[in-house]
Amino acid sequence: MTVEYLPSNQKRGKFMRYDTAVILKRYFLCERALVTGQAGWLSGVPYFDIKMSLPKMLWEDAMTAHELRNRVYELRFPSRMLEIGDDQALVDLIHQSHNAPNPLAFILGLSRVFKPALKQAYVDYLEMADLLGDGPTHRFLELAIKEKDVQIQTLEKLVSPYLEKNDPPSIEVALQWVKQLQDKLNQIGGIGIENCKGGEVNLSDKVFSPYEVPNRDKRFIPVRFYWPDIVDKSFPYGEGVKLQLRSAISHLNEIWAVENAGFILHEFAKDLGWDFIYDAARWVYDESRHCTMGYERLKQWGFEENELPLGTYIYDSCKGKDPIYRLGMLFYFESKNIGKKPERIKSFAEFNDQVSQHDMDFDWADETIHTAYGKRWLSAILEKRGLDPKDYQKIQAECDRLVDEVIHSATEEEIQQITSITENMIEKAKHIVAAYERV
Template sequence: MIPLLDTLGIPPLAGLCTYDEACRPGYSVDETVALLKRYNYVKTSLNEFFATHIAHTPEWEVKCGFSLHLWLEAEHSALLRKRVTEMREPPHYLDTVPDERLQAFFAELIRSHTTLELLVGVYAVVKPAMIAALKQHLDRANPLIDHPTSRQLRVILGEEEEMVAWGRQAIAALTRTPEDVQVANAWEKHLSWYLATAGGIAGDQPAPESLPPTPRSDGSPYQADWIPQRDQRFVDPFNHAAKIDEYYQDETLPPDERVCALLYKRLREIDVPEWMGPIIARTRGKAWEYYHDMSRQLWDEARHAMMGSVGLYAKGVPFYRYPIDIKSSCSLNRDYEPIEAHIILWGIEQSLMPRETGKRWEWEIATAANDVLSTRFQDYDWADEVLHAQIGRKWLLPHFENRNALLAAWEELMKRWNTSLDELAVLSEQKEWWPDFIAEVRQHQGTELAERY
């Protein structure tokens, strides 16, 4: 019998577990590595899934959720990859398929047809299965021997649970009719069969006894729809009548109007995740660090657009009331190769770096207007954009002889892109709307002031 230890009343083993719990052998290194590789494959596949579907998923709130979750998948993959490299496993083979049956599951998942199916596949099938696998791993692993892995898995588990909570609410919101219920149930059953055939996330679950459903995949590469879509709330999406970039720079305009132009500029960044998703999904064979960096930038751009929506909310205007131009993402996704779209994005970021005309100036405009919330938005937007310019240089410069060659490529692409934008502009009557927008903002502010006093 093992004697009772005197630990002076202090939690033993750094508080990780009891001595009895530490006596459980848990997974071996090889078993742990095999599981981490499966988890990593799920994470990289979901990152590709979100990048593939962000543009053509019309609901703004789903675009926002997918943008965040795409970045979290990239973060989780980076954690898992780092841990595997610490566990004497060279070569690591982290970008190979660990199980063809898992690959078959993701070939079905990426072929989800509607937003409801997209949500059901991720948040009712694969993520609950991931949560179950992570909990099982944490229960079976030795909490002392493999604390570094357990710590990472707890971080991932917490964020998985947050993602599923959001996803379940989104599914409920889009399940409006008996037909929706039928579609959701059928797709959940379809995907669950393929995941069960793979043994679940960990590969240790029993195979289903039922007959296989007819697959949507025929084994050929998935042909994605890259054309951006927005839901019915968004009006006149090809309208660029309001000269937003001129308004915030115009020192003759009142400070509050210049700030409103900055807020709308932030909101307009809804198009950047729409064109970055296809860049990420269509660019193959890069080191994972590339997808991690680009996923972070995509999420930042989505955050900036959300800042704009919050800023308009604070001023009493729903973000979808007035046109938000879609021409940029539409033209880039339709007519440009991924590296071309990335070069255009990088060039825009570079143009925002000069002290006198760039992000610092935008922050100064908001500060001078005494708009505290907008100042905070610009403060963080400025910090993010410095990072984004660095990301662009990091991944684009190796394709060119020097920075001047990259700049020359950007200038040529901008000429072509401006023509593309002009071609799409004819899809709108270009009706002026800015005066109505400003009037609504000021009416709301006047009402708020009257109610306050």
């Protein structure tokens, strides 16, 4: 007896549930590797505009990765396995790209190799994936495509002046590195729907680690201490104009927190896993927003980069130390200063400085989240090491000591320098106020 069947030739039946999970798992692994690399390079990238743009990008990438990861678990239920498997060469290549020979090379590797490859992979996937069976993936990958497109355009726009200004040998090294990455990516089959071809990936024998001495933009004034009251207790915190300036400079100098959050994301990614990476990506992004808040207020008031101090003393205090103290340092300063924010918000309202009030208000909300991050992840890493998770307070105490040690190392020359910078800023601010009152 011949059994008859209805025809089934619709292309939407191409990918079954497990096939889809394998592909999305690959994309998750790529995004995760890109997030850790971007975070780790934050202290090594000198260009302020790029240093402030990467945090948003890595946070967006982490959000995409989070959705991919959850979708893979849904499709593989009840399994919670996310093995690298056949994607090992691809993941290795992205990790080896972290060993870029200079900051320019790393940035171009993102904008010209990996972000375009992932964007195209998402486009190709959505053209073949079924909207009915895999509707949830369509939603977040459509957003990811838009985000990747903006990221690529932003990086290319921001890096363009540095390609013109950098010394030719550095540019040549960077461009050659990008070619190596692209060639190797092509050899292993790219980031696509099919499994990569595999093979050895040997671009560098180095093991990347974040910069312990941060690279900073030369347009700003490089200092260790960014305001006199840090090293001179007789210098008043100030009211009125002085408080506005002090707050804006403090926000600008959260650049150390951007770099530090990136450092710990990279260093603890393996030990603490995805949930930590996800929280830390948000932490990095938030700190970059705070830094940019201060920068934009100062620029709006009329200050130029060459009048603004960028300090390193908090970041410096952890140099050569266990990265747990960098995590502790973020927790320490978040919990130490959060109680002062409502008072500042009230003061700015009295000055009718709505922007400073607005920025401090949102800063306060972020830092309540960060305090919880600090407590959670300090406890987690202590427990991972077989120690008492409640001992995070001892880490805080050591952070206090480390910072005091650096502060006490301040020289008279440094104190005079930052006092002069500050007095010049205050004097200029007074002229700005006077000019405004005459209008």
